[in-house]
Each structure stands twice: as C-alpha cells, then as structure tokens.
Amino acid sequence: MAASLTGLLKPWTPRVLLVRWSRYNPYYLEPEPRKEVYHIPETELTPEQKEERELKSVRPIKAATNSVTSSVFNDPVLSKFVNMMMKDGDKIIAKGIITQTLENMKRKQVEKYHKAPEGKKAEIECNPYAIFHQALENCKPVIGLASIQKGGKFYQVPIPLTDNRRRFLAMKWMITECRDNKHRRTLMYEKLSQELLAAFSKEGNVVKRKHELHKMAESNRAYAHYRWW
Amino acid sequence: MQMQRLLLSTYFLFSPERRTANMAASGGRTVGSFLWKCGNCCFNFNTVSSNLTRQVLSRQLCVSAVLHRKNLAAAGPEKFSEEFIKKQVEEFNIGKRHLANMMGEDPETFTQGDINRSIAYLFPSGLFDKKAKPLMKHPDEDTFTKALAVEKHQDRLRGKDLFTQDAKQISLVGSRWLLKEELEELLVETISEHDYARFIQLMERLLSLPYCSVEEDFVQRYRRQLEIQSSKQQVQPLQYDQHGVAYSTGDGRRKTATGTVLLRDSGSGSISINGTNYVHYFPVLQDREQLMFPLHFMGVLGRFDMQCSVSGGGHSSQAGALRLAISRAMLSFLSEGQVETMRQAGLLTPDPRIKERKKPGQEGARRKFTWKKR
Numbered sequence: 001m002a003a004s005l006t007g008l009l010k011p012w013t014p015r016v017l018l019v020r021w022s023r024y025n026p027y028y029l030e031p032e033p034r035k036e037v038y039h040i041p042e043t044e045l046t047p048e049q050k051e052e053r054e055l056k057s058v059r060p061i062k063a064a065t066n067s068v069t070s071s072v073f074n075d076p077v078l079s080k081f082v083n084m085m086m087k088d089g090d091k092i093i094a095k096g097i098i099t100q101t102l103e104n105m106k107r108k109q110v111e112k113y114h115k116a117p118e119g120k121k122a123e124i125e126c127n128p129y130a131i132f133h134q135a136l137e138n139c140k141p142v143i144g145l146a147s148i149q150k151g152g153k154f155y156q157v158p159i160p161l162t163d164n165r166r167r168f169l170a171m172k173w174m175i176t177e178c179r180d181n182k183h184r185r186t187l188m189y190e191k192l193s194q195e196l197l198a199a200f201s202k203e204g205n206v207v208k209r210k211h212e213l214h215k216m217a218e219s220n221r222a223y224a225h226y227r228w229w
Numbered sequence: 230m231q232m233q234r235l236l237l238s239t240y241f242l243f244s245p246e247r248r249t250a251n252m253a254a255s256g257g258r259t260v261g262s263f264l265w266k267c268g269n270c271c272f273n274f275n276t277v278s279s280n281l282t283r284q285v286l287s288r289q290l291c292v293s294a295v296l297h298r299k300n301l302a303a304a305g306p307e308k309f310s311e312e313f314i315k316k317q318v319e320e321f322n323i324g325k326r327h328l329a330n331m332m333g334e335d336p337e338t339f340t341q342g343d344i345n346r347s348i349a350y351l352f353p354s355g356l357f358d359k360k361a362k363p364l365m366k367h368p369d370e371d372t373f374t375k376a377l378a379v380e381k382h383q384d385r386l387r388g389k390d391l392f393t394q395d396a397k398q399i400s401l402v403g404s405r406w407l408l409k410e411e412l413e414e415l416l417v418e419t420i421s422e423h424d425y426a427r428f429i430q431l432m433e434r435l436l437s438l439p440y441c442s443v444e445e446d447f448v449q450r451y452r453r454q455l456e457i458q459s460s461k462q463q464v465q466p467l468q469y470d471q472h473g474v475a476y477s478t479g480d481g482r483r484k485t486a487t488g489t490v491l492l493r494d495s496g497s498g499s500i501s502i503n504g505t506n507y508v509h510y511f512p513v514l515q516d517r518e519q520l521m522f523p524l525h526f527m528g529v530l531g532r533f534d535m536q537c538s539v540s541g542g543g544h545s546s547q548a549g550a551l552r553l554a555i556s557r558a559m560l561s562f563l564s565e566g567q568v569e570t571m572r573q574a575g576l577l578t579p580d581p582r583i584k585e586r587k588k589p590g591q592e593g594a595r596r597k598f599t600w601k602k603r
Binding site for chain 2: 011012022023024028031032054055056058059060061062063066068069070071092
C-alpha cells in the first residue's frame with residue numbers, strides 16, 4: 001500500500017509517453033522562492049491560502065530552476081524575455097544583451113532628466129525595470145486572430161487571448177522587430193533600448209503592430225460567431 | 230456483498246431532491262470521468278482534495294435519467310410532504326388490489342406476506358441481495374421516513390431562523406482516500422478495479438453535497454492521513470572541530486555534476502571552490518546567484534565559511550549541485566519550521582531532469598529527420 005505512494009516521489013516516466021511531459025510526477029507542486037510569502041503571520045491568511053499551505057506540507061515540491069532566486073533582482077518576466085532572446089542555449093550572451101539594454105535605457109533617461117526643466121523632472125521614469133514592464137504592457141494585444149476553416153475557406157476569426165499568450169506575443173514582436181528592422185551596424189541592445197523607450201511612450205513599430213492586429217480583429221467582427229469555444 | 234451494501238448505503242444518504250439539483254448543476258462529462266476512462270493510476274482520485282473543485286470533478290451519475298426526464302426544473306424539487314405520502318399510500322393500496330385480482334385471491338384479505346410471494350412469483354429475480362430484489366411495501370415502513378425526518382428538521386430550523394447554508398466543510402487536505410488494497414483489507418473481500426473506481430466516485434459525490442460534515446465520521450473511516458513531507462528530511466547532527474567552531478557537510482548532484490560542501494559557522498562569508506575563489510570559478514552572475522540562493526533565503530549571507538569541491542557537468546549543473554549541497558549542509562543549523570520553508574522554496578529537492586535520450590529513427594531526442602515526400 002505504501003509502494004504506490006513512494007512511486008509518486010521518484011523521477012518519473014509516464015506509462016503512455018505524452019509529448020509534453022516532465023521528469024516530475026504530476027503529484028509534485030511548484031516551489032515558491034520568494035521570502036516575503038513565508039513571513040506573513042497566520043492571522044492574515046485567507047482560508048484558501050491556509051488550505052494551500054496545508055496541502056504543501058503533505059505534498060512533495062519540485063526543485064527551483066537555475067534562473068530563479070529569492071533575491072529582489074529576480075524578475076520572472078525578465079527571465080522569460082532572456083530565454084526568448086536566447087539562441088542555441090547561450091544564455092550568457094542573451095543576459096548580457098539585456099543588461100546592456102537596461103543600462104542604456106537608464107543612461108538615456110537620466111540624460112533626459114538632467115536636461116528637463118524643473119516642472120517636468122518628476123514625470124520622467126528612470127527605473128529601467130519599470131520602463132521594461134510598462135513597455136511590455138503597452139505592446140500586449142487584447143484580442144487575437146485565429147484561422148478557422150468553414151465551408152472550404154479559412155477565415156480570420158477574432159478570439160480572446162490568455163495572459164500567457166499575450167505576454168508571449170508582446171515579447172516575440174519586440175524581439176523580431178529588433179532583429180529585422182535595424183541597420184546592420186546598430187547593435188542589438190541599442191535597437192532594443194530604442195524600441196522599449198518608444199513602446200513606453202506608446203510609439204514605435206511594435207505598438208503599431210499591436211494596433212494593426214486590433215484593427216484587423218475589429219474589421220473581422222462579423223466572423224466572431226465562428227468561434228465555438 | 231459488503232461492497233454492494235457500502236455502495237447502496239452511500240446512495241441512500243443522497244436525498245432525491247439534492248440529487249436532481251446536482252444533476253442539473255453539473256452537466257455532461259467532466260475531467261474526472263475522462264481521466265478515469267484513460268485508465269490512469271488511482272492517485273488521480275487521491276488528488277481530488279479541494280472542496281472548491283469537488284463539484285466540478287465528480288462524474289455525472291444516472292445520465293439516462295437526466296436525458297429522459299426533461300421537465301425536472303419545471304416540476305420543482307420533490308418534496309416528501311404529507312400529500313405526497315398520502316398519494317403513495319393510495320397508489321400502494323390500488324396496486325395491492327390489482328395484484329390480488331391477478332393472483333386470483335381475495336383483495337380484502339391480502340396480507341404483506343401474500344404480496345411478497347406474488348411479487349417473487351411474477352418477477353423471478355436471480356439476485357442474491359434481498360434489497361436488490363423487486364419489492365412492494367407500504368410507504369410508511371420504508372424509504373421515506375428518513376428523508377421526511379430530514380425535511381421536518383429543516384422546516385423546524387427555518388421556523389426558528391437557524392437554517393444556514395454555510396455549514397462547516399470537512400477538512401480533507403492532509404488525507405487521502407483508501408487505496409484499493411486497504412479497502413480490500415477493510416471489507417475482507419476482493420474488489421474489482423471498476424468497483425473501486427465507483428466507490429471513489431460516490432464518496433467524492435457525497436463530499437460535494439451540502440451538509441456533508443454531518444457524515445464526517447463515515448467519510449473519515451475511508452481516509453488515511455498523509456505524512457508530513459518535511460519529516461522525511463534527514464538532518465545530520467552538528468559537529469564541532471577542535472576550536473569549537475560548528476561545521477557540517479553536505480553533498481548534492483545535478484545532471485552529471487557532483488559537489489560537496491563543508492559549511493563552517495565562523496562568520497566571514499568566504500567561499501572557495503576546488504581551491505579557487507568563487508568569483509574566479511563562476512564568472513557568470515547566474516551561477517553565483519545560485520550559490521547565494523539558500524543563504525539569502527535564510528538571511529545568513531555573511532555567516533558561513535564554505536569550502537566546496539565539485540566535478541563533472543557544466544557550469545550551470547555544478548552551480549545547481551553546489552546549491553543542493555549547501556542547502557543540505559545548512560539543515561543542521563536550522564529549526565523545523567525553517568527546514569519546511571526551505572523545502573517549499575524548492576531548495577531541498579534534487580532536480581531529476583536529465584538529458585533526454587536519443588531515439589532510433591530520429592536525429593535527436595525530439596528532432597526528426599528531414600521529411601522527404603518521395
């Protein structure tokens with residue numbers, strides 16, 4: 001009887017090999033690496049959080065990945081962006097580009113700050129992480145298009161997007177834009193910082209692409225009922 | 230035999246009006262039934278623990294009844310009121326007279342024993358369980374009494390304004406359902422897999438109903454406590470060297486790299502790996518962050534002196550191996566609650582991910598050969 005439970009705690013291969021599987025048994029839960037979560041006192045927890053804590057105490061937990069730490073500089077969105085920018089598994093170069101981009105953005109913003117008159121100084125955002133997040137938010141599409149076949153023809157049907165999909169699209173557009181539409185002598189970090197600053201003020205090619213997608217979805221409103229989910 | 234009685238007793242605890250409400254609420258096939266049909270192992274049922282998800286995951290029982298009877302909602306919930314009972318009694322009497330005429334006997338002197346014998350004659354049943362055979366009994370002696378008592382109690386509470394919907398839920402988080410072997414042991418008979426799956430379905434269904442906490446004892450008899458995971462961690466006792474400084478060792482592995490760490494409580498915070506400084510050994514920031522992760526998480530960054538040795542693998546896996554080794558060595562310096570937080574942060578689990586093997590007929594683990602049409 002205990003054999004079937006210890007079977008859940010070992011590295012695992014499913015009986016039928018699925019396409020997307022992991023070495024962890026589905027019984028394992030995701031880890032929580034942030035420090036603040038564990039310092040909340042008992043009284044301030046909601047019943048769901050209490051239940052979650054009790055569940056975590058009896059279930060095995062997966063190991064934290066290499067890119068995750070409890071430090072304040074650990075940002076899941078930024079890590080995702082670094083991974084998407086990575087080519088052939090070379091994370092050192094990708095992380096280097098991102099660091100240079102953030103530094104470049106900070107330099108430009110500080111320069112602007114010092115040149116601005118007194119009244120305008122408070123409006124200029126100098127934190128590169130804040131700029132990055134806001135720029136990504138401005139690039140996220142609200143609605144997407146799906147190719148649905150009906151009666152022999154393929155129609156572009158507007159569909160709602162999940163949060164993950166929206167974030168993925170924003171990042172993908174940003175990276176492809178910076179790789180393709182630049183002069184061959186501009187470096188990646190230079191182009192990326194330009195695009196991010198433009199997206200932060202809702203200008204630039206990536207935001208334009210998002211608006212185009214929205215317009216297409218609006219024009220294809222008539223086909224919205226083709227969606228069945 | 231006992232299994233059937235158990236199934237019937239779980240059925241019996243459902244009053245019909247709740248059953249109809251539940252059937253109307255959750256329509257069609259659900260995830261639970263899909264998983265069951267795929268023949269996954271039984272731990273799936275043990276993972277259904279949250280009260281919030283129970284209603285979604287319990288499978289539709291008696292689907293055909295839902296399909297045939299269309300106007301259930303219009304009819305309203307079935308109430309075991311006095312008129313209903315009177316109607317049932319009248320129907321029973323009329324049926325008794327018809328039965329007596331069919332058997333060629335006098336309707337006036339037709340006793341219950343005569344009824345039983347006639348039913349057994351007219352509907353010969355090969356079933357062994359007495360409760361499973363067709364029966365015809367006076368309504369007062371049978372099924373309605375318990376349900377009627379429940380209704381009366383609810384009405385009394387409503388009159389006193391004590392009838393509240395927010396009854397306490399049974400806490401099921403730290404326990405699991407009995408395994409098939411354990412259930413067989415309890416019932417002293419062998420059960421088929423279908424029977425066991427059915428049993429789990431019915432118990433989950435029971436838990437999805439309101440006021441299930443009334444039958445908490447019944448439910449807890451078929452659940453076992455899960456052991457707390459943090460108690461499985463082996464914490465080495467602290468050792469002291471000749472100067473009285475506390476030290477401990479730990480080792481860890483990741484992919485092909487193995488690392489060992491000697492943690493000393495001296496208070497300087499220096500780290501040496503294979504004889505060299507950690508800044509020179511790990512030029513990449515991410516690897517150094519991984520070394521700091523357990524120390525920063527516990528807030529003891531400058532306290533320990535570390536002498537590490539590592540071999541095998543690449544720089545990332547060496548950093549991961551050392552992280553696990555440091556976490557394990559730190560356990561001796563920490564309290565129980567801190568060990569549990571470290572485990573929940575994912576620091577104490579050895580990472581099982583390895584390089585996926587190459588398959589024959591493919592170029593790599595996933596990459597297929599170039600597809601050629603001819």
